[in-house]
Amino acid sequence: xxVGEIAISDELVRRLVDxxxxxxxxxxxxxxxxxGTDNQLFRLGDELLIRMPRIDWAADSAEREYTWLPRLAPHxxxxxxxxxxxxxxxxxxxxxxTVVPWFEGETPTPxxxxxxxxxxxxxxxxxxxxxxxxxxxxxxTEGRGGPLPSLDEWVRTWTSRADTxxxxxxxxxxxxxxxxxxxxxxGDPVWFHGDLHEGNLLVRDGRLGAVIDWGAAGRGDPAIELxxxxxxxxxSVATLYRAAVGLDEAAYRRARGFALAPAISxxxxxxxxxxxxxxxxxxxxxxxxxxx
Numbered sequence: 310x311x312v313g314e315i316a317i318s319d320e321l322v323r324r325l326v327d328x329x330x331x332x333x334x335x336x337x338x339x340x341x342x343x344x345g346t347d348n349q350l351f352r353l354g355d356e357l358l359i360r361m362p363r364i365d366w367a368a369d370s371a372e373r374e375y376t377w378l379p380r381l382a383p384h385x386x387x388x389x390x391x392x393x394x395x396x397x398x399x400x401x402x403x404x405x406x407t408v409v410p411w412f413e414g415e416t417p418t419p420x421x422x423x424x425x426x427x428x429x430x431x432x433x434x435x436x437x438x439x440x441x442x443x444x445x446x447x448x449x450t451e452g453r454g455g456p457l458p459s460l461d462e463w464v465r466t467w468t469s470r471a472d473t474x475x476x477x478x479x480x481x482x483x484x485x486x487x488x489x490x491x492x493x494x495x496g497d498p499v500w501f502h503g504d505l506h507e508g509n510l511l512v513r514d515g516r517l518g519a520v521i522d523w524g525a526a527g528r529g530d531p532a533i534e535l536x537x538x539x540x541x542x543x544x545s546v547a548t549l550y551r552a553a554v555g556l557d558e559a560a561y562r563r564a565r566g567f568a569l570a571p572a573i574s575x576x577x578x579x580x581x582x583x584x585x586x587x588x589x590x591x592x593x594x595x596x597x598x599x600x601x
Contacts (some may be wrong), residue, residue: 311364311582317349319401322359324400330408333357344508347524348585358390358411362404362445366409370524371395371405374544377446378523381500384441388519412519414511419543421512428546430517431505432553435534439499446528448498453570454529457489457563467574475591480598481573487601488566492559494530501533502526507541531556535564539572539596540589569597 332568336354378391390409451459503525575589
């Protein structure tokens with residue numbers, strides 16, 4: 310999926326577990342399909358999951374999640390995968406890795422949840438997370454949830470590579486310009502997940518069962534959480550979700566910029582290596598243009 314991605318074999322992970330956590334040496338290890346973009350996952354026994362970063366830009370996520378998710382979890386009513394252990398680089402594997410709880414659940418689709426109830430419960434989760442004390446965690450100074458202008462070069466570079474038979478670059482940049490010109494967030498930085506798409510949410514009994522994959526999380530502009538409006542969330546409940554999140558018009562405009570940045574790059578970057586992700590990115594770009 311990526312240039313520079315490292316191969317992570319079952320044998321390597323088995324050795325790392327047995328050496329560093331011998332109490333789990335008897336647990337069965339099962340490789341899971343690579344549904345995400347940054348980590349290779351392995352189920353360990355019945356109740357544990359191993360997350361192994363497979364590309365350098367995700368290398369610091371394990372230590373960050375190990376530090377902060379156990380501190381966030383007690384403040385949230387929705388389960389999150391607070392790491393139980395932090396694995397060390399060894400056996401030629403260069404980065405830290407985590408062991409987290411295994412959560413049962415399904416991917417959210419119109420067949421697995423009630424759209425209105427889902428929009429309301431996801432919005433409630435965002436509000437709960439936003440209210441968690443800062444605990445002196447670092448504040449994002451760029452990228453997702455950071456000041457929106459920090460993404461300007463990124464958006465313009467990827468837009469210049471866009472297929473003009475699919476979208477008009479001027480329309481893409483109009484969305485971006487409106488977002489950047491919106492009033493900046495002037496409140497205190499707040500906690501956000503930063504990547505609330507269907508691959509990072511689990512349904513249990515038709516309800517929001519868990520929020521997983523916190524690699525993009527941090528403290529900063531809460532507008533980032535409205536990204537779900539231009540992703541998998543059914544258009545019929547996007548306005549309901551926006552109301553449940555409870556942010557103003559300026560945040561909505563900034564949110565379109567936060568949504569555009571990964572959508573425009575994902576569409577182009579994954580066109581050959583992960584066509585399904587590329588298609589999702591293009592759909593989001595078109596939805597954002599239509600929303601302006």
